[in-house]
Amino acid sequence: MKKETFTDKMMKRFYGIVGPLDEYKRREIDRIGNICFILLFSILLFGNLIALLLSDQYPKAVAFAYPSILTLCIFVLLSFIIYRIHKMHLVDFDEEELTKKELKQLHFAGLKAGLNFGILMWLFNGILNLIDHVPLLQSFFSVKSGVLFIFHTGFMGVLMHFYLKLHKKSTNKEKD
Incomplete structure (x- = not known):
């Protein structure tokens, strides 16, 4: 191969x-x-x-x-x-057609997408706080930043997980 x-x-x-x-x-x-x-x-x-x-x-x-x-x-x-x-x-x-490795990666793809989105939003919010003259470490490690990170990661991860499950079901229905 x-x-x-x-x-x-x-x-x-x-x-x-x-x-x-x-x-x-x-x-x-x-x-x-x-x-x-x-x-x-x-x-x-x-x-x-x-x-x-x-x-x-x-x-x-x-x-x-x-x-x-x-x-x-x-x-x-x-x-x-x-x-x-x-x-x-x-x-x-x-x-x-998928290998076992690809099937395993596909199982948690939505949660990985949520984690990536959460990290990007955490960085983006921290950098945006620099405009308000908030110190960099304080903007990254504040309670508000942590709560927003958890919210963004959880919401996007769950949303993508269910979207991928629905997409998988719809493709299986079309093939049957």
């Missing part, structure tokens, strides 16, 4: 694919990725040109609007990726 390369693992992780990465899935992922790259490259090219032209007259407006618009465009592209992947059934999986 051929060992998975690092790029294959990254593609599967980014696009949420479980199981083997066959030629069909690889081709569709490459096509979706190419479309998004072309769109993002065009947006960045024209956005930088517009920002360069307007930066002398309206520096504050450009400093606020440019990152906001880029972030919005990235979220739109991510929504497009998610829509296309679900429409093409690239995230659907067959339990017979």
